Amino acid sequence: MELHRLGVKFFASDPASIHLEDLIPVFHGWIQRQVIPGHVLIDVHDYSHIQNGPGILLVAHEGNFSLDMSDGRPGLFYYRKTPTALPATEHIAAIVKSAVQACALLEKDAKVAIKMDEGLVIANDRLEAPNDEATLAELKPAVAAALQQVFPGAAFNLSRANSDPKERLAITVQRV
């Protein structure tokens, strides 16, 4: 599987405390300081007018970060769009790391706390990773190994988030 298009989401601890518009200046500040390693941060896009949408988006050449509102569960989403030239596990680990970095920045600059004990990994490529058991079986070990790299010693439960073939393959990650 040559899967470089992957997304990782961590959920906000206190959804009620989030005011999307407040994120706009924060993300502009990140672009000013180019604070996310390995990323060329380009633009901020306001999607707050859409229910359960991408909220406020921070666009980088390498992928999109957002304070995402999908499924009515706010959180930090990072979608990788470009390849990293790393092997599968390291590639996933790099994506998780970028998301974790963004979460830390969010907490520091916007006072939005993100929980690290629950997340979502989405294979954002219907060709390479159709939403079926076979792909799940193939992807799961790489995701588990990547999580081990980023959170050494922690144990996680991985389960398939939905089985609708039109949806993307998504894995719910729960810390145990």
Add this chain to the structure above:
Amino acid sequence: MPTWKEKLAGRMDPQIAEEVDVFETQIALRKAGKMDEKVFAETRLRRGCYGQRYDNGHRHDGVRTQQLEFPSDLTKGPETFWDAPGMQRIKIPFGGLNPDQLDTLAELAEEYSDGILHVTTRQDFQLHYVHIEDTPNIMRRLAAVGITTREACGNSVRNVTACPIAGVCRSESFDVTPYAKAAAKFMLGHPDAQGFGRKFKIAFSGCREEACGLTSLHDVGCIAATRSENGNEKRGFEVYVGGGLGAVPQQAKLMNDFVAEDELLPLIQSIGRVFARLGEKKNRAAARLKFLITKLGLDEFRRLVDEERKILPADSRWSSYIPDVARYQESPKHGPTHLNGQQRPEGFEKWHLTNVYRQRQEGYAAAAITLPLGDLTAAQARQVANLARRFTGDNLRTTVEQNILLRWVSEADLPDLYRELGRAGLGEPGAGTILDVVACPGTDTCKLGIASSRGLAGEIRSRLSERLFALDESVRNLHIKISGCFNSCGQHHIADLGFYGTSRTIANRKIPHFQVVLGGKWQDNAGAYGLAIGTVPSKRVPDVIDSITARYVRERKGTETFQAFIKRIGKQECRAMIEPFMEVPAYEKDRSIYSDWGDPREFTIGDMGVGECAGEVISVSQFDLADAERLVFDAQLQLEHENYTQADSLAYRAMTQAAMALVKTQFIDVGDNADVIVAEFRSRFFDTGLLGDRYAGNKFAEYLFRRHDSPPQEHTIDQAHRIIEEAQLFIEATYACHDSLAERGARGMVVAPVHSGKAAGKL
């Protein structure tokens, strides 16, 4: 793992599939520095791939102008970095869409864009922040569901638009859908539509009085009309020409009051030919059809079009679709019913009032899905596709008001539909009202944007949504349209209250402003354009709207329209109305006015880039020559894979392609038959010595003649190698000849290209 190309083979129209392969090769060639950036720019634009703000690597971050360090220095066109993600426009002829297509669009938004589908002011979709490398697969996945992005931008025939209620409308003469479809198909990639100096827009409307088709702002506007002949009803069109918005808006003029249905396509083709031949090519600002018509006068233009029509080589496609027109029918999912006694969910009445249109067909309704700022998420798009499957069958349309329309809803299903839309976050009322603000991309993504049209639209929406139904009815039904600059992509001229972005400098600081444009007319197919009365700071616009509309309610006489009211009180008074809002407080007192809606950075216009409303004007021949180069490149790939027969045939095709490029500078109708191309090339360029004046061109022409007259008996590595070398040299010679002709043309030594065999005799 198969690629998308392999997986979808057989599901794509073979011609579109090949075009996408060609585009993928062009991407590779540009990446390898083997394709000129300007030719590549117009090539990608003609496939719908636009640039986006900051793709020139400059971005003002609120404090200083920052260089964005994209990974490579390669460009996609002048001042457009390769690595900067861009916009992909997806053409939806007449806005017609089925659920499977919507599902595919949703998938593409998720995988390659930002999860959002954006509906434009001309019934298209746009995806933003897309990498150019991903576009071939996007195009393939679209092709597999019957959508092409070809000619979505660039100097070409843009999306053909039509009233979204065509076919279900209560006041139309007849359903224009099949005609719009035929025109779109016929003009797509048509050789006569490749040499334009600017874009070319066609619209269809079912009647003259309503707004839906907006024909008067199009290059060619076709309004359904019928005539009785010998007791039979005959279908045709009133055809208007030379309309257009932009910095110098113009109403289309009536060119022909009845064009019979079978004469419609040849007429559009003839107009295209005249435009390609005589339209301005150098000065982009005067290159739309409207300028040519002004220059020539309508009568002379009509005469030239008529002349062109007479010499057009006949084409069976002009009328072959007409027998299908009568059969064209949309089939509803459920039988007709009435809204009677069903339980109505909360909010339904309001939604029903603004978003539901009773169809001509008893028992059916068309329901508008209000999309804030024209946006919906991929998940919402899938939900809409499912609702269409459940309630209406295949019948979806996008609208120029940036909404989606579900047609053929059986009326008793409306409450259920409303409930489901609400669950998807799409149940807002207010379609077509003052709340349903239309906005171009503006500074959000457009390189030419000056002020934030979407930011302002969002603000207006959120202020008015609470009080929509408390507003006086006369105000509730007004239209607001906003453009980020004078280019008017948001169609501000035809709104009751229009705004376009501009900037003013006060005490050395720039402040985002909007020009207030009043008096535009939405009805009568956008029957009148409004005029600017003055500028106000961006942050004052919502107050301006409140003030003007309050006065309208106060002083309205009887059923006076807003447009009539504006006319009655006069320019002076209009300006006086906005004057109190023009004042700009000192920076130290109120900084908020020095930044734009939704953008806390201090305002600057430093981010503006070179606009890609289209790329450079590239002649048909330049495209053909670039194509010839690509074919030699493909030949090399085949050689590498030891496919000598294919390598030979591609190299040969490259030579005929290059020869055709030159012939077309004199004889545009040469066609693609190799015998004809070679004969024409021989007599026009070889025998005359035209080719021979540089780089030993005539010698290289012998390569073409030899390969044409005696194809190889055997295909070997040496033969393939040799012919590739020869093809390369021949293409060099044709380039040199093309450039020298162009130089001489610039010095006034070459006449304009001759347009057809017959006309060539006359000139």
